[in-house]
Amino acid sequence: MKSIIKIENLIFEYMGEEDQEPVKAINNISLDIEEGSFTAIIGQNGSGKSTLAKNLNGLLLPSGGAIYVNGWDTKDDEHIWDVRQTAGMVFQNPDNQLVSSIVEDDVAFGPENLGVEPKLIRKRVDEALESVNMGEYKRKAPHLLSGGQKQRIAIAGVVAMRPKCIIFDEPTAMLDPRGRNDIMDIIKELHEEGITVVLITHFMDEAVRAERVIILNKGTVLLDGTPEEVFKEHELIRSVNLDVPMAVELGAKLRSRGIKVPEEVVTIEEMVEFVCQYK
Amino acid sequence: MIRDITLGQYYPGDSPIHRLDPRIKIIATVLYIVELFIVNSFIGFGICAGVLFVTVAISKVPISYIMRGLKPILLILLFTFFLNIFMVDGRVLWKIGFLKVTDNGLYTAVFMSIRLLLLIIGSSLLTLATTPISLTDGIERLLTPLQKIGVPTHEIAMMMSIALRFIPTLLEETDKIMKAQQARGADFESGNIFKRAKSLIPILVPLFVSAFRIAQDLAMAMEARCYRGGKGRTRLHEMKFKAKDIWALIALNAFLVFIILERIYMTKVGG
């Protein structure tokens, strides 16, 4: 498979106060994100996950190492807009990323910046709003919508730029359960349509939906693999103050009491399937 | 409630007024204000009011909605009214203490109040029937000639539209912060002016912190969506004068000429 994002020995340092050592938020990470894949990146606050996300489309530039998006170096000024168009980004706070006081104008913002022809913008805006089921709200003002709806508009704004990859930086952290479910369904749909998804999250039940899970701790990669491979290491995960999915925890407890729950059981559905064998 | 303010808000609709080119609407509003100052008779105001109410009717913005937005400025209106009624010299009608009401005073007060009222309704119709975005687009286009002398017209327009977008958000934020501090026993209503000013600190500091956080988040989101200034930007809503815009322009000019003629005629009759 072709990789769409290539991270080579990434180091990122935040400048500290005067006379202080810079803080290393990311310490030598190398990763390849394959085109069309769905990757979840988990870590507690301060693990470097958000910093990593902002490095992926050139909002932050590496202090050391390099990132290539679709072959372009994010440090290359000439292609920075190509990088950002290829790797779109949805942020945590649904309120603070909407630019316009009319939904459809907001969705049009990206394509307008790219210089897309007006007729084509119209088409893209309508399609993008349909793809997040917000077509009927296109003339509404964002501040009258719920958090989940605003976040859907933000996603439409990115989709309208026709990116190959979308980075979601904790998109559900500020939403209620209904909003969270809607956003996760949309992310899944986008992935099925062929968009590469990178989901930064701290909700484990969201991470298990991905094909690949990467756990960051203190700026380095702690674990990287399929959900099954990663959550097998539940003790290690808990030792860095993260949760494990409920089914994983339950499976481990039952195993310790002699019930042979396979380690591949990471979702509730899989746990239900497992128990049903013994009906 | 702080959120009830409708002044400067957009009223969604699809009327011919809503669909008019924003540039025409801005020019019309400016001309209308000029006309209100040309007019010097009640007949003239009658005509202006007539035109305004026909326009409001076409725009389908409910009168009640416009009136609700007028509430905050009622005070200014009353202030002007009383200022004029007591300050202008003329034949004395009533006398209350040292205050006297003169015929000229009453005339001027009524006259100025009507002028102010028509002016405010007229200009609020502009924001009610024009989306903030097309309003700022319109201003940007109208200001384009100034670019030659180095005025950053795109940036000004972008700032205005962002301000409009975040007014409701910041009002809501203020509401929340006020309530939260009230829950901690803060008191904004009692005490002298210094005490009251000091009692605003627990609101203003968090509000500024919020505003900066919003600005930072928004700047990053805009950059991520490839915003790089006005250069090379296209627009979802193209601005091209259509037949109806031309007609509106002709009607506007006709109205202006008519008002000027009316003034000349009335001056002659009056003089």
Added chain:
Amino acid sequence: MSIQVRNVSHIYSKGLPDEQLALDNINFDIYDGEVVGIIGHTGSGKSTLLQHLNGLLKPDEGTIIIGDVDITKPGVSMRDIRRRVGLVFQYPEYQLFEETVALDVAFGPKNLGLRQDEVDDRVEEALELVGLDYEEVKDRSPFDLSGGQKRRVAIAGVIAMKPQVLILDEPTAGLDPGAHKEIMQMIREIHRTENNIIIFVSHNMADVAELSDKVMVMDRGKMITVGTPAEVFTRRNRLAAIGLDVPPVTEMMYELKDRGVEVSTNVLNLKDAEEELYRYLRGKKAK
């Protein structure tokens, strides 16, 4: 101390076209020392209800009696209500404004008109109660702390007023799993030491099931159900009808039952689920 809410209704934008019945004839009792979890969708009236309990909003109809005072009566001192009922809003860290942590926490007690030495004592006590080291944080700027710490400082600001009723609106919203657990632990600790009434709103059903003595379910301004966690969460279909979930473990047991597995759905936490599945699987080949 107890709370009695009787026939409370509240209407937003009364008399205007966008008039909205935010609270519709609400009735409930809360007794001394109870922990109450309120669940419901955004816009179901939870926040409106909370603001009524400490007098920030007044009901259009009905009475709210806290202890022996009817706070809906005109002329009731707001200071008196706020001394009894402390309200921590959503994302309370956004209300911090003072130069130092100690000054910020002191804001509430000072507004109550307490003497300076009393205020200082309370600040220290409140900061320790929320799990912060008083000496270490008191002189730091609240803006330099981590997200979880900021939230604790903000909560300390309300606890320092020593309310007999502590209300928290989504106390764990937006926190990572570590900080989430710490805040839940902190609430338990506050309840253990102060033995006050705690009312909290949460979307996390597992938290609600675990912490509450009583669960209240709201939907579109109405109080749908009041009961123990077991009573409320065993009515999965009723909750589903208004779009609310049961805790994930409970949901899993229901799914098993739907598939014909003979397990009890009376399960609210992981420990119960483990026992129930162990009991079921032990006798099968899985052993």
